[in-house]
Amino acid sequence: MSKSQSNLLAQVQPLADILTANSADEEASLSFLQLALAQAQRPIVTTSFGPQSGVLLHMVTQVMPDIPVIWVDSGYNLPATYRHAETLTKALQLNLQIYTPQTSAAFWDATRGGIPSVDDERHGEFSKNFKITPFQKAIEELRPDMWVSSIRQQQSDHRAGLPPVHEGANGIIKLAPFIYWQEAHLQAYLERHAIADEERYFDPVKAQYGRECGLHKL
Numbered sequence: 001m002s003k004s005q006s007n008l009l010a011q012v013q014p015l016a017d018i019l020t021a022n023s024a025d026e027e028a029s030l031s032f033l034q035l036a037l038a039q040a041q042r043p044i045v046t047t048s049f050g051p052q053s054g055v056l057l058h059m060v061t062q063v064m065p066d067i068p069v070i071w072v073d074s075g076y077n078l079p080a081t082y083r084h085a086e087t088l089t090k091a092l093q094l095n096l097q098i099y100t101p102q103t104s105a106a107f108w109d110a111t112r113g114g115i116p117s118v119d120d121e122r123h124g125e126f127s128k129n130f131k132i133t134p135f136q137k138a139i140e141e142l143r144p145d146m147w148v149s150s151i152r153q154q155q156s157d158h159r160a161g162l163p164p165v166h167e168g169a170n171g172i173i174k175l176a177p178f179i180y181w182q183e184a185h186l187q188a189y190l191e192r193h194a195i196a197d198e199e200r201y202f203d204p205v206k207a208q209y210g211r212e213c214g215l216h217k218l
Contacts, residue, residue: 002171008145009165009173012036016164019177024185026059029177032164033063033148036175040146044138046070047150048203049077049085052186054092054195056150056178061092067148069094070138074130075105076115076204084198091196097142099134115204127205139170148175154182 018032037043045060045067047053060067089096116122153160164179190197
């Protein structure tokens, strides 16, 4: 991590105290984002346009309307996901930046026989092509100093030990304003703010609930 990033981390880390462990508070999460993003020069937010994705997109754009929204579109998304992405992009006026794999889903299916299972030796190559490499391209082009995501502790063993503010393996400071929230809290936020949602979703890399796609280990 560079000296400037170390200084930024030192400024932002104390803000984690705004969020109360094991609870959800909309005002606290909003205040946390407002104060943290005020310190950033090149922040980004990521989305999958999966279920309840509108919560983070709605809140973060209240704070910074033009923040780059990074979406790695694998090409394997359901039609419902593409329609949902269009709906939220228009409703929230998102500054959407779409990154796609070098090898398309159609090309992979035709030459490699479709999506490999998690125990298939090709799964590492599949994950790299459809998630990791496109996201790394986004990082190289945008050079973010701060990354906002909707990860929550209850989602996986890896995320269970993460704090609201931490340094990613790539040196980017990562913010998780909903780290302590449960699904019920997210659903209540959607209903409270009348935000569109879509439950039909498929991630070809994760293959199962609670498994990391790889991005949040960067």
